[in-house]
Amino acid sequence: MSEPNLFRMTDSLADRTFSFAPAETPPLSPSPAGRGGGGGGGSGRGFERKVRSVSDSFGPQLSAGKGSGGGSYRGGDGGDGDPAAAVQMPLPGPKKAISQRQFFRPVSMSSSVFNESPIPDILRRRLAGEVRHGLSQAEFAVRRDGKLLLATVGLPARGKTYIAQSIKRHMDWFGLRTEIFNAGNYRRKFPEGRNASADLFDPLNAEGAKLRQHCAELALNDALDSLASEEQGVYIAVLDATNTTKERRAWIRDTVEAHEGHVKLVCVETVLTDEKKVWDNVKEAKLKSPDYTGMTPEEAMEDFFKRIAAYKSVYEPCQQEEGIPFIRLTNAGEQVLGFKTQGFLCARIMQLIDSLRLSLRPILLTRCGECEFEAQGRIGGDSRLTPVGHLYAEALARGLLQGRKRYGILPVVWTSTRLRARQTVIGLQSAVNDANEEAIAEGGGSEDGGEDQGNGGGAGGAGGDGRRGKGSGSLLRDLDVLEVSALDEIDAGALEGMYAEDFAKHYPEQHKKRVADKLNVKFPDGENYRDVFARLESLLLEMVAEPQPVVVVAHLAVLRVIYGYLKGVEPAQCPHLKIPMHCVVQLNPKGYGYEEWRHYPLMDNEIDEEQPTRRVTS
Numbered sequence: 001m002s003e004p005n006l007f008r009m010t011d012s013l014a015d016r017t018f019s020f021a022p023a024e025t026p027p028l029s030p031s032p033a034g035r036g037g038g039g040g041g042g043s044g045r046g047f048e049r050k051v052r053s054v055s056d057s058f059g060p061q062l063s064a065g066k067g068s069g070g071g072s073y074r075g076g077d078g079g080d081g082d083p084a085a086a087v088q089m090p091l092p093g094p095k096k097a098i099s100q101r102q103f104f105r106p107v108s109m110s111s112s113v114f115n116e117s118p119i120p121d122i123l124r125r126r127l128a129g130e131v132r133h134g135l136s137q138a139e140f141a142v143r144r145d146g147k148l149l150l151a152t153v154g155l156p157a158r159g160k161t162y163i164a165q166s167i168k169r170h171m172d173w174f175g176l177r178t179e180i181f182n183a184g185n186y187r188r189k190f191p192e193g194r195n196a197s198a199d200l201f202d203p204l205n206a207e208g209a210k211l212r213q214h215c216a217e218l219a220l221n222d223a224l225d226s227l228a229s230e231e232q233g234v235y236i237a238v239l240d241a242t243n244t245t246k247e248r249r250a251w252i253r254d255t256v257e258a259h260e261g262h263v264k265l266v267c268v269e270t271v272l273t274d275e276k277k278v279w280d281n282v283k284e285a286k287l288k289s290p291d292y293t294g295m296t297p298e299e300a301m302e303d304f305f306k307r308i309a310a311y312k313s314v315y316e317p318c319q320q321e322e323g324i325p326f327i328r329l330t331n332a333g334e335q336v337l338g339f340k341t342q343g344f345l346c347a348r349i350m351q352l353i354d355s356l357r358l359s360l361r362p363i364l365l366t367r368c369g370e371c372e373f374e375a376q377g378r379i380g381g382d383s384r385l386t387p388v389g390h391l392y393a394e395a396l397a398r399g400l401l402q403g404r405k406r407y408g409i410l411p412v413v414w415t416s417t418r419l420r421a422r423q424t425v426i427g428l429q430s431a432v433n434d435a436n437e438e439a440i441a442e443g444g445g446s447e448d449g450g451e452d453q454g455n456g457g458g459a460g461g462a463g464g465d466g467r468r469g470k471g472s473g474s475l476l477r478d479l480d481v482l483e484v485s486a487l488d489e490i491d492a493g494a495l496e497g498m499y500a501e502d503f504a505k506h507y508p509e510q511h512k513k514r515v516a517d518k519l520n521v522k523f524p525d526g527e528n529y530r531d532v533f534a535r536l537e538s539l540l541l542e543m544v545a546e547p548q549p550v551v552v553v554a555h556l557a558v559l560r561v562i563y564g565y566l567k568g569v570e571p572a573q574c575p576h577l578k579i580p581m582h583c584v585v586q587l588n589p590k591g592y593g594y595e596e597w598r599h600y601p602l603m604d605n606e607i608d609e610e611q612p613t614r615r616v617t618s
């Protein structure tokens with residue numbers, strides 16, 4: 001798969017070493033909260049640093065030009081260089097001694113300066129909330145092509161509901177409200193449709209066929225009404241039913257055409273030819289269906305396969321001659337085919353369903369270790385880790401390596417380009433190297449070689465065993481660390497580096513607006529949560545499709561979006577999600593979503609997928 005916005009860890013990082021000096025390891029105590037808290041000490045105590053040239057550190061940021069002239073200093077000390085040198089770089093005018101506090105307070109933060117300063121008019125208007133944002137690309141597409149009615153097509157247990165839910169969570173983030181109308185739920189409202197056995201789905205059962213058609217009508221009418229209703233604001237409705245015959249699809253087409261409103265019908269068909277995978281799907285998603293309350297798993301399994309056989313006897317795959325646009329997904333990740341699917345929304349949906357996989361492997365999310373700005377209560381920036389942050393980086397490395405013993409394969413690591421993120425992962429490779437050296441010293445074998453043979457029970461068929469074939473073949477390979485700018489923290493624009501309390505104090509109106517609606521209100525000259533989603537979108541699809549476990553080392557706002565997206569949290573709720581510092585959130589795919597575990601490596605020292613430390617049930 002192509003990786004347009006993935007960058008391998010740059011050599012420049014490899015150039016710089018951050019090695020721990022155990023003798024100077026600082027005590028493990030929470031860093032003082034509040035400004036100038038000294039959580040980091042700023043001296044790099046406890047680790048050695050090889051400093052990159054100042055021009056390296058600042059070149060791209062300065063040339064980006066954002067905020068220069070306006071006096072907004074982006075990125076704190078701008079990199080890992082000497083902070084004193086960093087101070088001098090972006091300041092216009094004569095060089096003079098300037099305190100850290102002054103330097104990091106953007107000029108625009110002092111209200112008197114704000115009123116008089118030559119900050120661009122556009123920024124002034126944004127601060128005042130006067131700038132209107134036009135239609136998003138998605139809204140534009142809907143205006144042009146109409147709203148969408150998606151009709152799922154396929155035999156039972158082919159992932160139709162799963163796909164419908166994936167489309168919903170994705171499109172909701174685009175601001176295109178999506179609703180699912182599941183025919184099975186309508187059926188279960190009727191006494192004769194509840195606890196239905198396979199007989200109800202037999203095409204020769206006239207009563208059953210009538211009930212199912214009636215339920216499909218109710219669902220379709222509600223779907224079309226929701227699209228027509230201004231009040232409901234639905235842009236995409238999914239009719240989640242089997243829709244396995246040409247006759248049924250022709251009826252849907254005719255009904256859509258007869259209904260008021262500008263609605264485009266697209267069928268989304270899913271085909272799964274591997275019977276073993278169908279079996280897994282039934283086991284995973286169907287046995288707990290309300291249809292089978294009171295039945296044993298064996299009885300439910302048997303009945304569900306009879307139901308599948310009933311639908312198979314009449315199934316007609318979508319064909320071009322029907323004249324209805326369709327997207328067909330075959331064998332999850334194998335093939336996606338589109339017929340008459342031009343347009344932004346269909347392209348997005350095709351890309352999305354192409355990323356869906358059946359293999360189960362976890363995604364682990366962690367914020368960077370504590371950094372200096374964090375400890376001082378400042379927004380954004382690019383500061384380095386505090387001593388406590390370094391301890392977390394060490395604990396994370398140890399924990400991941402321990403967990404790997406049971407899991408059997410090393411994860412890939414994706415990190416933002418911010419210094420604190422890179423410092424958080426830098427110890428991982430050293431931990432891998434140490435483990436290899438230990439293994440060699442102990443005779444060339446791996447201490448956990450035996451457990452690897454099964455390729456990780458929980459990995460569910462994830463590819464690659466994370467080892468390179470040298471010596472006994474049991475050494476860990478180099479860690480795959482990808483540095484991705486899409487994972488950088490939300491851009492606080494003109495407020496980068498500001499003390500959070502100053503934002504509230506000097507810009508109470510803007511602050512209030514943002515707190516009330518972080519999803520849509522941007523930082524002045526910066527981003528909102530929707531912007532973060534927009535830049536994360538293709539990475540999220542890569543993440544879902546990734547065949548190895550992924551560890552994401554990033555920042556609070558970015559992780560809220562990733563977590564919220566994967567767990568299907570309403571976008572408006574995401575900016576309020578709690579993702580604590582020094583915690584690894586593990587998401588294991590399960591059923592239609594992800595099961596969640598939380599690890600605290602500083603306390604527990606081990607990240608163990610089989611016996612995770614704290615399960616999150618809510």
Ligand SMILES: Nc1ncnc2c1ncn2[C@@H]1O[C@H](COP(=O)(O)OP(=O)(O)O)[C@@H](O)[C@H]1O
Nearest residue numbers: 156157158159160161162272281284285332356
């Ligand atoms: N693209 C896909 N093709 C087939 N099965 C899938 C796909 N994506 C997810 N699944 C699996 O489908 C199961 C859910 O099936 P479900 O969506 O209820 O089937 P249906 O709605 O077709 O009866 C889950 O176990 C999920 O892992």
Ligand SMILES: O=P(O)(O)OC[C@H]1O[C@@](CO)(OP(=O)(O)O)[C@@H](O)[C@@H]1O
Nearest residue numbers: 156183184187212216241242243244
């Ligand atoms: O209208 P049809 O095509 O029968 O499709 C709806 C039927 O599909 C099923 C097939 O199992 O959907 P679901 O699995 O989503 O619950 C039935 O529950 C539901 O009654």
